[in-house]
Each structure stands twice: as structure tokens, then as C-alpha cells.
């Protein structure tokens with residue numbers, strides 16, 4: 001029997017800012033693999049331990065082990081790879097996800113192959129063909145390797161470097177819904193109930209983002225926006241409700257971009273008794289749409305306001321003004337939707353004065369939650385290209401850490417103190 005394991009190597013940290021969601025990429029691949037009749041299991045490490053993963057993987061005896069990776073999971077990914085090489089030496093080891101998509105060659109030092117970008121079709125087809133050709137890494141060359149989008153293999157005497165693909169809307173409509181059957185939903189729901197009083201889970205409705213923020217990288221969905229068929233989306237929402245969730249966390253980069261589509265989504269979700277939240281931008285949203293969002297159950301929006309300084313917004317290529325941010329926060333709050341805002345402080349090129357403008361803005365707005373981060377030069381972003389590799393010894397393992405991973409004129413301890421003071425003043429104001 002041919003078996004594929006898909007590993008999500010996140011072990012919960014219990015940090016205050018931790019948000020737990022079942023990994024949608026793994027669920028997406030599981031659905032596609034099972035559709036091809038391949039025995040598949042997702043190993044979501046969120047609530048487990050490394051030792052449990054070792055035991056469970058060994059018991060399953062997969063022929064292919066696929067591991068998801070992103071910037072904050074690098075160390076875990078490599079540890080899993082090492083463990084698989086020792087305990088399952090025959091297995092083909094494959095990586096995918098945001099960071100392998102940007103740095104495939106780094107991963108193929110430890111993995112047999114990398115799939116970059118959207119792997120919905122390419123990875124499952126590759127697995128099927130791999131099994132059909134005897135399931136041996138040594139016989140990979142017998143496969144039609146140039147037909148798998150995003151595949152990168154510089155090992156085993158092969159040189160494969162295929163372009164990534166972005167699936168079009170009509171193709172997306174033929175995809176099965178993500179298969180969420182391998183997750184510990186009771187544990188996820190308990191966590192959310194304790195923190196927020198509702199049971200939320202993530203969903204992707206639209207793919208891609210047309211903006212070019214300096215600090216952002218778009219390694220998977222890229223810049224071309226694709227809106228899924230709402231029939232499929234609402235089938236998925238029905239599945240999510242059957243699993244016991246009562247709230248959606250829409251993970252799209254730009255869910256509020258198209259007002260017509262958004263309005264139709266609102267009309268269809270209204271009456272389902274399902275609250276929802278999403279990321280939004282400060283521009284391009286009308287009062288009528290905001291009212292519709294509220295009426296349909298939108299509880300909270302997350303706005304990347306980033307800065308109170310026009311010059312810094314320019315540096316970030318954010319393409320919104322401070323005034324648009326103020327207007328958006330006000331619009332949502334007046335409609336009765338909670339607003340959470342993200343800010344970035346200490347951007348390369350910033351001064352103490354411009355950072356203070358951000359603290360002042362954060363305290364002047366009608367916000368329900370604020371957070372401050374120092375810029376994280378994400379591989380694949382323009383910021384990363386400018387700054388180069390981060391300082392040796394500093395990594396991104398911890399989320400939301402106030403530490404510069406690049407040389408900065410801004411005094412880190414001053415910045416930490418000002419963030420603490422601003423957070424304190426915000427809590428008092430509330």
C-alpha cells in the first residue's frame with residue numbers, strides 16, 4: 001500500500017499572541033490526494049509533541065513524507081527532516097509552503113524535492129505517478145518531471161526547476177473542499193471558546209493580492225486575485241458548521257477588495273448564525289458595504305494601518321494615507337464592527353519622531369485591539385532584498401518578538417519601553 005504523510009510541524013507555544021488554526025494547506029492536499037485514491041494522513045503537530053510525531057509517523061510507515069514550512073517553522077522543519085531520514089530512511093522527503101517556495105535550494109539540502117507555490121494539483125499527481133513507477137527515489141527520473149508545476153529537484157542526478165502555477169477560477173471550482181477530517185477540532189474549539197467565547201476556524205475565500213507592500217512576500221498565491229465560486233465557499237462553510245464551529249476567520253490577504261463579491265458573500269452568510277472576521281484595507285470600502293458586513297455577522301476587522309507617519313507609509317509602499325486609515329477605523333466602529341489594528345515600528349528609514357506619530361495615532365483611534373511589530377524582513381519581500389540576510393544567531397522562531405534582525409539606529413530597549421507604555425495607555429483608555 002502506498003502512503004503519504006503531510007506534516008504541519010507547529011507545536012503550540014502558548015504565547016499570549018498565539019492563534020491556533022488547523023493548517024489549510026495540509027487539508028487541501030489531503031483532499032486532492034484522497035481524490036486520487038492515495039492513502040493519506042495529516043500529522044498536525046499543534047497539540048502534540050515531537051516524540052508523538054516520531055512514534056505516529058513510524059507506525060504509519062509512509063512512502064512519501066511531505067512537510068510544510070514557513071519562516072517561523074524552519075528549525076522544526078529541519079528537525080522533522082532529520083528524524084524522518086533516521087527512522088524512515090526509504091521515504092521520499094518533500095517540502096512545500098511559503099519558505100521552501102522562496103528558498104528551494106536551502107530545503108533540498110535536507111529534502112529530496114520541493115514544491116513551490118500552489119501545490120494542489122502538482123504534488124498529488126506527482127505522488128500518484130511516483131507510486132505507479134515503483135515508489136523509489138532512485139527511479140524519480142522515470143517520471144514526467146517537467147509536468148509538475150513548481151517542482152524543484154537538484155538531487156539524484158536530476159535538474160528540475162519548474163515554474164510555479166496559479167490556478168484559475170474555473171480550475172479552482174473543480175477542486176474538492178479541504179479535507180478537515182484529520183484535525184483535533186475539539187481541542188481547537190476549546191482554545192477559541194476560552195479566548196473569545198466563540199469557536200472560530202480559518203477559511204480562504206479569495207486568493208492573491210494586487211498590492212506591493214514593501215514588507216510583504218506573496219510566495220504562494222502571488223499578485224493575481226482569484227475569487228472562488230461562492231457555491232463552493234458556502235459548501236465549505238456548511239462543512240465547517242457540521243464540525244461544530246460557529247465563527248469564521250477569513251484568512252484572505254484582501255477579502256474586502258471587490259465590493260460586489262463581498263456584498264454577495266454578506267447576503268449569503270446572513271441568517272446562517274455564523275459570525276465572521278477578516279482582514280481589510282483602509283481604502284476602497286463604502287459605508288453601505290460596511291453596514292452590510294455588520295448585518296451579516298461581521299464581528300471584527302483587522303486593519304494593517306502600519307504607521308501614523310505619511311513618510312513611513314511611503315517607505316512601506318502601503319498605498320494608503322493616514323487619513324484613509326482614520327476614516328476606515330471610524331467607519332467600521334460606527335457600524336458596530338470591532339477594529340483591530342496592526343502597526344509596524346522601527347521601519348528602516350524611520351526616525352524616533354515618526355515612530356511617535358504611530359503611537360499617537362494608535363491611541364487616538366477608536367480601536368478594540370492594537371499590536372506593534374518591528375519589521376520582519378520576510379524572504380521574498382522587497383524589504384528583504386534591500387536588507388539582505390538577517391543577523392547571524394537571530395531567527396524568527398518566536399512570533400511577534402520586538403527584536404531587530406537587521407542593524408538599526410533605533411534603540412531596541414527604548415522601543416520596547418515605548419510599546420509597553422502605549423499598550424498600557426491603550427488598556428487604560430479601554
Ligand code: B12
Pocket residue numbers: 006010018019020021022023024025026028029065066067068069070071072073094095096097098099102114115117118119120123202204216217218219220221251252253373376378379380399400
Ligand atoms: C492564516 C495565516 C496564519 C494563521 C494560521 C496559520 C495556520 N495554522 O495555518 C496565523 C494567524 C496563526 C499566522 C501566523 C503567522 N504567520 Co501567517 N499566514 C496565514 C495566511 C494569511 C494564510 C495561510 C493559509 O491558510 N493559506 C491557505 C492554504 C491553502 O495555503 P498554504 O498553506 O500556503 O498551502 C499551499 C502551498 O503552500 C502548498 N503546501 C502547503 N503545505 C504543503 C506541504 C507540502 C509537503 C507541499 C509539497 C506543499 C504544501 O500547497 C498548498 C495548496 O496550494 C498566509 C498568507 C497567504 N496568503 O499564504 C500567512 C503567511 C503564511 N504567514 C506568514 C507569517 C510571517 C506569519 C507569522 C510569522 C507572523 C508573525 N509575525 O507572527 C506567524 C507565525 C505563526 C506560526 N504558527 O508559526 C507569512 C510567511 C512568509 C514566509 N516567507 O515564510 C505568510 C505567507 C504571510 C505573508 N505574506 O507574510 N498565519
